[in-house]
Amino acid sequence: MEKNLKKSNSESNDDVPPSTHPSFFIGSSVIPIINKLQDIFAPLGDIDDRLTGLRLPQVAVIGSQSSGKSSVLEALVGRDFLPRGSDICTRRPLVLQLEKRSAGIGNDSLEWGEFAHLPEKRFYDFSAIRREILAETEKEVGVNKGVSDKQIRLKICSPNVLNITLVDLPGITKVPVGDQPSDIEARIRNMIMSYIKQENSIILAVSPANADLANSDALQMAKQVDPTGTRTIGVITKLDIMDKGTNARNFLLGKVIPLRLGYIGVVNRSQEDINNNRPIREALAYEEQFFRDYHVYRGLSDRCGIPQLAKKLNQILEQHIRNVLPTLKTDLTSHLVAVEKELRAYGEALESKGERGAMLLNILTKYSEAFSSEVDGKSQAMTTKELSGGARIHHIFQSIFVKSLEEQIFVPQLVSCCF
Template sequence: MDKTEFYEDASAAVEDCRPMEGVFHSHLDDRVRPYIDLIDSLRMIGIEKDLALPTIAVIGDQSSGKSSVLEALSGVALPRGSGIVTRCPLALKMRKLRGGIQWKAIISYKDELIEFDDPSLVEEYVADAQDKLAGAGVGICDELISLEISSPDVCDLTLIDLPGIARVPVKGQPDDIGDQIKTLLLNFIQKSETIILVVVPCNVDIATTEALKMAQEADPEGKRTLAILTKPDLVDKGTEKNILEIVRNQVIPLSKGYIIVKCRGQKQIDDKISLSDATRAEKDFFRRHEYFSGLLHEEKASTECLATKLTQDLVDHIKKSLPLISEQITKQLWDTRKMLSLIPSGPPLDPHQRKMYFIDTLTEFNDKINRLSNGEVVIQENLFILLRSDFQKWKDHLDGTKERFHETVHEVVKEYDRKHRRRELPGFSNYSVFEMVVQKLVVELTGPAIDTMKSIRDTVQKQFIDVAKTCFMNYPYLQCVSSNKIDNIQSTQEALVEERIMEQFEMEQLVYTQDSIYYKTLKDTANQEASEDNCGEFGSRSNYPDMLKAYYEIVVQRLADQVPMLIRFFLLKQSGRMLCREMLNLMDGSNVNEILREESDLSRKRIEMQNRLERLTLAQKKFSSFF
């Protein structure tokens, strides 16, 4: 049988399903029930997260009789009371059993699933579920509760019961409870796939009810709206004809029309009148009513007529929606596979492969650290450009001290000549005096050298951490561990570099250089002095001891290279090696699952896409098997 024949047979079966005297719910032909089962199975796998499904959503003002209607259809008592009783959306799935199978039910929400076979427990289980999802009290929640009832006395039908519309908050409710409920209801009834079942009491002005106003807002043309009139026994005398006009679609026209029902009232509940007895009493009420009896023959009155009408509308709606749903699933499957292919894959589930993945991840990190240390890789900013910038500042500072050195020497020479000079000629001052000057000025360079080292430490540490963030983007544990190791290693190496720098400056107190280096620098200095004198610069300083100037040039050059080399070796080269060794140690006896635990937007996106792919794939299989 092809799809067209299937649709036609299903429609014919629903048309033949008429209420019969003495039978509360007529069962559907086996060719029709698969439609409802298909949609419910799609809802069970969570496909509504991806696309809207055909459904019937029940809305009504508080105390409109909504719970009584659902009780009449399902055959079980639901939570009752004043104020907001339905605090979470309730998917009420009714399954007609055949072959003498007894009543059973399943209630599920979040990770809870409870099976039971006592109808009297329904109210308690639903109330408990609402308390767990929405909290004890009068708050609401958009989490769905699923209640599946299988019984010989119900029809094949699924409804979504929504919270009653509230106008004024009661004690314990937030001031915006009305807006919260309206938002929740509109999320369901605005979808074109939803049939809106509006419950309205007969004893109020139908045009002023919030439920019908909201339905008209979501469905302006009234094509998806079916109204149920309740409490016909409370109609004021003389207004019966007005009710007839409403039911016959002459007041506020709706494409799906109106059904009038009489469910159990509070007195019947108090008198413990059963639902089956209430159903028979309902039939008698309409059959004997002076004005409403004709509605029975028009199939616009009684719960039985409502059940058949709802089932027919739902199956027709499903039938029209299936081709579009199938098309949407196929398209979203393609889109999801494409998006998933663009997201980097995560760690494998197989333990051995997962460990290999972990080793590869650490190897990639270590490789980047080594290449970064050697200047072969750039992370955001070129590390060696940043280092050269700091090292150049250090060199510029050293060069800037030359003038002060020369001035200090000049002052010392003048002071020596004035106080201590004996028979020696000018310029032949005591060597120890000049040695003291060199030592004093070199010591003053210690602070700037340490500052340079600290600046480089911050730069290198930031780049190392950037590598960790890149390689361990999805793994917070590895990010945390590597960041701690980087900080600890850098702190240790910083102390070591500082010690080496201080040693270097202590060695500079020796005032030493190779004679050949000294003579060459002295010659260069003398030539420069001569050139500057010819240019008219520094002429007044031509009597400076050239040998001291030459020696300080050597000191500057030595420190300009040695301090950066110490910093680069200990804070970059050696730190990188130590970090790589420390990270490799993680492979010894570590919990790989904990280490590779993902908590990032990217990993959440990948998991979301994988779950979506599973839902859509399963939905596509269900469609394939359905036809």
């Protein structure tokens, strides 16, 4: 693990000055390191929990069903790739690693995605990515509306994204549908809590502007684990469909529910836009024009729009990683030393089958000899305070077992005499 850290650092510090390096982007120096660690830890389960009790730094995306989470994530990527529908769509946590890369030649100039469960296979068709997410979800939880906490890991490389690691979590729902259990709301909340309670997680709380922000499920859950708002970013969606005469200016300024990291307002594609396959590029242009024309939001350019959200997430995640990386490296090193010590206790590594067979035979022989010594009363570990070994076995058969047999024989005889 430490070698991977050193390798990643060396790869990002070659002879080309960082400011002119073709792969230099905001957050490119540390976020890929965490992504590599996540890829290493993923097959091992919660090994990071055993290290520090904390998850690796990432952005947990939470919100109620139909709050606009999927639209926000697709806008950050610039492509349609998430399952859609009127019911719950995200039924397994989706770990989404966005990796900015320079445009190349031929296929290398295209955007592509890669799943952790399908390594070496690149998806250039984002509709195929959506189908694969659906297939993996149904493989785990069935074709109905069940949910699971087993992750799907997806990396998307593109020249149009910034380096960000996000976890799209199931939307908070109230009423069970399909084959969902009656306690589906509690299960989803517990799943969300398992991510956002970790101090290394940045919380992206998504709330629709056409609902009362004070009743936002996402903000309420975030406040439970982050009461001071130091690691929560608020996203207010659907600003263009607010009731006439209302606006979200005070929300964006943090005057209603303050958050240290602030709020970003965005405009989502409507369901009609999605049904008509309106390109995200056009939707982003519409969003930019909306904020330019709506005088209420003038002067809040740093708090409005998907591009500002991407930049803010990237910068906050990078700084957060830089803050926790020294502690994380220390924990990894100490854990590595402990594992190496335990490994050495098992003896030298054996390469050939013959060596492994000889070692196994030696272990079995030592066990057989130790067992025989225990039975014969020759073991040095035997105590003089009580019977042990063969003497204990003799006592059991001659006293305890015989007495039990006599009791079993005596009872039927007594019963027959009475009658």
